[in-house]
Amino acid sequence: MSEPGAAQPEAVSEATGRRLVLNMGPQHPSTHGVLRLVLELDGETVVRAEPEIGFLHTGIEKQCETRLYHQVVTLTDRVDYLAPLSNNLCYCLAVEKLLGLEVPPLARWMRVMLTELTRLNSHLVWLGTHALDIGAMSVFLYCFREREDILRIFEMFSGQRMMTSYFRIGGLAVEPPRGWHRAVQNFIQAFPSRLDEYEELLTRNPIWLRRTKGIGYVSLEDLLDLGVTGPMLRAAGLAWDIRKAEPYSDYDKFEFDIPTRTESDVYARYQVRLEEMRQSTRIIRQALEGMPSGPHVADAPGIVLPDREKMKTEMEALIYHFKIVTEGFRVPPGEVYQAVESPRGELAYYVVSDGGNRPWRVYMRTPSFGNLQALPAMVEGGLIADVVAALGSMDFVLGDVDR
């Protein structure tokens, strides 16, 4: 690999007469994965920053082209390990749009409830690690305590803590488990007071304020120009949330607010994400109260796997099961760009079908990739110690960047 930062070793600054090129990563605790930053320093000031990505590139998009439509669901989990259900949802919605398939109300509401739990899960990991990077260790332990409860709920639903694959084309993988209502209820009753705990530790903490206020500022125009989405954009004052703007999966039936701040610094992003957690709690509570009853999958033989019981008594069910598992189903030709609001911003799947049983092309517009481009704008001109704070406030997942 060439060394982009080391291009001009003779370059000297006027102030001190000396510049230092520093490699941060690819193995560095604050990059939460394998991100390499080439920093050019003048004393403690960052003059130039260049992110180098691709260390986690696994060719998922290429893999998608070789799998049947329903097999791709398990690949989408592995893009963003903190928000597997958001990726499942986005892919399923895209294929359902291509098929013209309507999923039943129970599945739609369950999808909303579980993606909001995913948002909590992701924001909790963000808050814990972000605080840990800046030096507040205890927050991390509290956040992971609550995250554990969410992972238990995921395990209850899908049998998996992280790679859930619970949403399938046409609905849900299996019926919601017995006792799910009480499990989610217990969690959601306790959660707001836990959020207060985090706030007590951080919101007015003088060290936290000095490390985050006024740090990593980028103007709203620059953020838009650089392709940033999600909480970072809302912390700069733009009340744009895909759940409101282009409602999918019955989000228009839920009441919630879009939190915004105008300061566009690390602290504003912290405030926006914390408020988002409270709003997610509101959505989950509404989903619990109004959860519709009925089937969990669409009535679409040939696309949705048949019921196990029916397979033992009905010939057609057995044939459909055999055909779906061995050769999948055909999707009418066309292309769809489906966007959802993932915890990190705009997540979109561009699925192109040529009429066959495997996708011709699956492109993942991942929020972390778009957001990471704003990193140089955020840290250049600041102190090297603030790079860690700015990195944490972006909340990227390297798997999501590199795919």
Add this chain to the structure above:
Amino acid sequence: MLQELLESVPVISELAAREPQALLEGKRDRGEITLVIAPSRIAPVCRFLKERGFVRLSSITAVDWYPAEPRFEVVYHLHDIEHNQRLRLKCRVHEGESLESVTSVWRGANWYEREVWDLFGIRFENHPNLRRILLPEDWTDHPLRKDFPVHGGRYDYADQEHP
């Protein structure tokens, strides 16, 4: 199809008036608007659309239709936040043909164009830094092309030199 879009979407009729040679095809499918743009006019078209409210470039990617010709479609997804409208632009290019970069319109296009170059081998003229982004610098192929094998060649450790 294009006629219907010209009549119903004002920004597209404005575009057709401003860039008469650029707009080749247009369709509305499953509620999504797709415009096919002449490859030589992509940068001015994007500049015009940005002025008209498409402030956000959602993504740039490509599709390989091998063995059809022209084999590549470079796909731009634009978004107008204020009017909540999305627009898909497509340029059909042959192998070896290059496109004008839109980094001067949206700075965010930088990494997306690098990714398309890296994975499909489509060049962008006047790009400030058109290097590989996901794959190593010394990689020679473009893996998202349809003629690139999924499983790769056999790797034999005996072939490697051990210093």
